[in-house]
Amino acid sequence: MIRCSNISLTLGGKRIFDNLNLAVPTSSRMGVVGDNGAGKTTLFRLIAGEISPDRGEVSFPSRWRLGYLPQDLVEVGNAPLMELLKEKTGLAHIERDLNEVRNRLSGLKPHSRERTSLLDRHDRLVVSYEALDGYGFEAMAAKILKGLGFRSGDEKRMSGEFSGGWKMRISLASLLLSRPDVLLLDEPTNHLDTESMEWLEGYLASFQGTLLAISHDRRFLDKLTGVTVEISGGMARPYPGNFSEYVRKRSQELEEAEKLAKKQEKEIARTASFIERFRYKASKAAQVQSRIRALEKIDRVETAEASRRVSMRFPPCPRSGLE
Ligand SMILES: Nc1ncnc2c1ncn2[C@@H]1O[C@H](COP(=O)(O)OP(=O)(O)OP(=O)(O)O)[C@@H](O)[C@H]1O
Ligand SMILES: [Mg+2]
Structure with a gap:
């Protein structure tokens, strides 16, 4: 999560x-x-x-591990495409470390302490190598490149030669290959x-x-x-x-909000006309005041067009002292 x-x-x-x-x-x-x-x-x-x-x-x-493909094009670096993909997914690094560990191991006496720790390191590197499907990497990379529209032979071309749109595809290929x-x-x-x-x-x-x-x-x-x-x-x-269902639900919500807003507008208009009618009538002062407060408190329904929201202001009306 x-x-x-x-x-x-x-x-x-x-x-x-x-x-x-x-x-x-x-x-x-x-x-x-x-x-x-x-x-x-x-x-x-x-x-x-x-x-x-x-x-x-x-x-x-x-x-x-997260794989993020940005909206804006990014530079991908310049190397033969297949090598670049190995670099970007971290496989090249693991391969280099594995080779180094194997070379060092071949020169060590059996049962030496250094050998035991190198063997541990070797095992950890193999786990990482397998997590990236190192043995099947090139075949998978070729499949993904083909799927994304690259031609056979492109894997040997320098990545810098590709245009912006193709560089985005290179980023996408390396993301998919990095198994996030x-x-x-x-x-x-x-x-x-x-x-x-x-x-x-x-x-x-x-x-x-x-x-x-x-x-x-x-x-x-x-x-x-x-x-x-x-x-x-x-x-x-x-x-x-999915998106279509979202559009359906969203427009339903908006329709309901519109209906509610219309009802609310009517209610507001009714209250406003009451205030207008009786605002200078001393015997109704308490009711007028309470309606003004009610209007101020109304939580207006949000509709698609927020600008359509009714906005009403009343000038302060004289208090009658009858409250
Ligand atoms: N680094 C930044 N400095 C200042 N404002 C920024 C920065 N990054 C984004 N904004 C602003 O933040 C807001 C959100 O930007 P964002 O790129 O996340 O939108 P978006 O939903 O992805 O839009 P679009 O559909 O156009 O891609 C925008 O008003 C943008 O101008
Ligand atoms: Mg955006």
């Missing part, structure tokens, strides 16, 4: 989150939606640990053609970990997500169901 608790954050003088709470159950598939600038990317950056909240905290099991427990994908389909998009959908459908995806692509979200969280007004509101 990833838990965002009581998160508040101000960036550049703008309040982005105001006591945001969100629980992401393990293995859930969550679509993250909201207006431009609502804070979707910022939420991912908080979860990925790139930024810290002013208040509150993000927590998840410490052994979990959590995938945070910010607009992953932006730079993909239909075929690669469909391949990614298939791949993610069998992803066992926790998936959070920000996307403007309704079809993508509908296929992959089981819960949709809306970021708005500095808070997060989860809705069970």
Whole structure:
């Protein structure tokens, strides 16, 4: 479970989150939606640990590994593609350490103390190597690159030669290959053609970990997500169901709010006309005062168009002394 608790954050003088709470159950598939600038990317950056909240905290099991695909293109480095993928997933590092340990072991006498500790290290490295499926890595990498639209032979090309959109695919490939427990994908389909998009959908459908995806692509979200969280007004509101179900529930909510707001408007108008009629009538002063207070206390229903909210102000009316 990833838990965002009581998160508040101000960036550049703008309040982005105001006591945001969100629980992401393990293995859930969550679509993250909201207006431009609502804070979707910022939420991912908080979860990925790139930024810290002013208040509150993000927590998840410490052994979990997160894979974060940012919305904006990032430089991927320059190396032959397959080598780059091994570097980025940490496999190259493990391979180097394994080779070094094996070389040192071959030069040591049996039963020496150094040998025992090196053997321990060797075993730990093998576990890490297997966790990244080191033996099947190149085959898996080739499959993923193909799925994302790379051509055979591209794995030998220098990564720096690829254009921005392809660099994003390289980042995505290395994320998938690093076998994270959590995938945070910010607009992953932006730079993909239909075929690669469909391949990614298939791949993610069998992803066992926790998936959070920000996307403007309704079809993508509908296929992959089981819960949709809306970021708005500095808070997060989860809705069970995929994007289409979210849209349905959201419009139902808005319809109900509109109905309630209309009822409220009528009530307000009735009260206002009572106040207008009797505000200078001394015998009604107490009732007028209590209605003014009631009006002030009304918790106005939020509708789609906040600007339509009725706003009424009454000038102070003379007190009659009869209260
Ligand atoms: N480093 C920063 N400094 C100042 N303001 C920032 C910073 N990062 C984000 N913001 C502001 O925070 C708000 C939320 O930004 P964010 O990128 O999280 O929105 P978003 O929901 O991902 O939008 P979009 O749908 O356009 O990607 C925006 O108003 C943005 O301008
Ligand atoms: Mg964004």
